[in-house]
Amino acid sequence: MSTGAIIGIVIVVIVVVAAVVVASGELRRARLRRQFGPEYDRLAQQLGSRKKADAELAARKQRAEALGIHELSPQQQASYSGDWTAIQERFVDTPAEAVAAADTLVWQVMQDRGYPADDRNASMDALSVYHAGPLEGYRQTLGLRAESASTEQLREAMIRHRALFEDLAGLRHGHGRAARDVSARDRGLAAEDASRTADAPR
Numbered sequence: 001m002s003t004g005a006i007i008g009i010v011i012v013v014i015v016v017v018a019a020v021v022v023a024s025g026e027l028r029r030a031r032l033r034r035q036f037g038p039e040y041d042r043l044a045q046q047l048g049s050r051k052k053a054d055a056e057l058a059a060r061k062q063r064a065e066a067l068g069i070h071e072l073s074p075q076q077q078a079s080y081s082g083d084w085t086a087i088q089e090r091f092v093d094t095p096a097e098a099v100a101a102a103d104t105l106v107w108q109v110m111q112d113r114g115y116p117a118d119d120r121n122a123s124m125d126a127l128s129v130y131h132a133g134p135l136e137g138y139r140q141t142l143g144l145r146a147e148s149a150s151t152e153q154l155r156e157a158m159i160r161h162r163a164l165f166e167d168l169a170g171l172r173h174g175h176g177r178a179a180r181d182v183s184a185r186d187r188g189l190a191a192e193d194a195s196r197t198a199d200a201p202r
Contacts, residue, residue, distance in 0.1 A: 039128045063122070064129040069114040072169055080109055080169050084162070095154040096146040102161040106138075109168045116137045127164075134163040 036043075036057055044053035072080070083105055089097035111117040115126055127135045137160035144157055166172040 014072055036128060036132045039132050047048060057128075058124045061129050063197055064126040067114055067116065067126060069130065072109070072113060076112060077169055077171060080105070080165075081171060084165060087129075088158070088162075095158070096149070096183065099141075099144075099146050099154050099157050099161065102165065103141075106161060106165050106168065109165065113168065131164060131167050134160070134167045138164045 006082055011118075012201065040053060040057065043056060044050045047053055047056065084102075087098050087101045087105060090101065107117050110127075116122045124135070127138075141157040141160050144153060146157075148159070163172075
């Protein structure tokens with residue numbers, strides 16, 4: 001075989017290997033974007049590089065998997081479901097206090113599931129691994145000053161807290177009787193809230 005042919009083969013092999021490496025990296029990135037959603041884009045912008053975001057999110061997954069996070073028992077789910085109902089009922093009369101209580105409840109659920117609730121940054125990182133969707137909405141409530149927020153802003157915050165709470169507690173997407181009960185109560189309370197708002201003096 002001539003030297004030219006050998007060189008040609010080596011070049012082809014190098015090109016193929018490079019293509020495989022690039023494709024593998026793109027597949028990995030696509031998986032990360034599917035798992036983390038907006039969190040991926042937020043982190044890539046914050047770090048200034050998709051490559052750095054890839055590395056950070058891969059490291060987050062490893063750290064989260066080492067935490068031993070577990071599901072709630074059915075008894076815990078039922079108890080927290082009742083807690084949420086009580087908080088949501090408070091929203092009609094004291095919305096700011098209800099939002100604060102909802103936030104506290106979210107962190108209680110996290111603690112019971114094994115999240116490092118005493119380390120807020122570590123907990124938020126772990127949430128991005130397992131609950132990226134509702135976490136994005138929850139992040140939007142973090143800068144809200146409840147004492148000066150409008151009722152509409154507080155209502156939106158309550159909805160975002162509920163999304164994360166239900167996801168954490170395993171009550172979303174119809175998981176069991178507790179989820180159906182929570183959904184039914186929420187619809188009833190939403191209707192009651194709307195009725196009271198309509199009747200309230202303007």
